[in-house]
Amino acid sequence: MASSAFDPTLALDPHLAGRLDFRHRLPTQPPLPPGRHELGLFPERDATLVVPPAIDPRRPTPLVTLFHGGGGSAQKILPMLEGHAQARGFLLLAPQSLFPTWDLVIAGNGPDRERLDTALAAVADRFLLDPARFAFAGHSDGGSYTLSLGLANGDRVTHMIVSSAGFLTVQVQAGAPRIFLSHGTRDEQIPIDRSGRRHARLLREAGYDLTYVEYDGPHAYNPDVIARAVDFLFAEGRRGDGD
Secondary structure (H helix, E strand, O other), X not given: OOOOEOOOOOOOOOOOOOOOOOOOOOOOOOOOOXXXXXXXXOXXXXXXXXXXXXXXXXXXXXXXXEEOXXXXXXXXXXXXXXXXXXXXXXXXXXXXXXXXXXXXXXXOOOHHHHHHHHHHHXXXXXXXXXXXXXXXXXXXXXXXXXXXXXXXXXXXOOEEEEEOOOOOOOOOEOEOOEEEXXXXXXXXXXXXXXXXXXHHHHHHHOOOOEEEXXXXXXXXXXXXXXXXXXXXXXXXXXXXXXX
């Protein structure tokens, strides 16, 4: 993991380093009604937005962007947080990788970063987003993507909910997002010693506000732990490590 904050004067193309172009702004289009919506941005593997009934488009609304695992889809990953979005009143965006998993896993930041920028802009055009709760979340490869892209954009991403991430790849760091990291102790696909525990150590050493939770389970997100992660998103101040 890089040791310095993002410096726009560096020779490295910021897009190749995972930097997003997204900026908060006032909406220019009417809001979408409650429900699941395909955003109509891409001819294949479009992004999905969940709009809960309680959303008031005149008020700043939290947004969680949820990344699926390898071989996954928006439909497969949405159950991880959709019920919480409905209950807590936050927008839930589920983009999809162009290929079976995220570009960063295959070869580096590319079309998926561009597509994410497009999807975030489309949501911001229709809803006033809360810059204090602008979160990334994901499981497995989606957790790795959350962790890597979130740290590169921590001047915009305020919170990260990371489940069973396999790797952490960061060329630049920016800001100081709060991180909820969880991993199953019986994960045979991505063993915890070389992933969750290693990531927790690196993040602590780098000074991030980290909540780290281990749970008795395989390579699958744990609903009770995800509920704690949503509480973390809406809590004020530092939470510290879990058990």
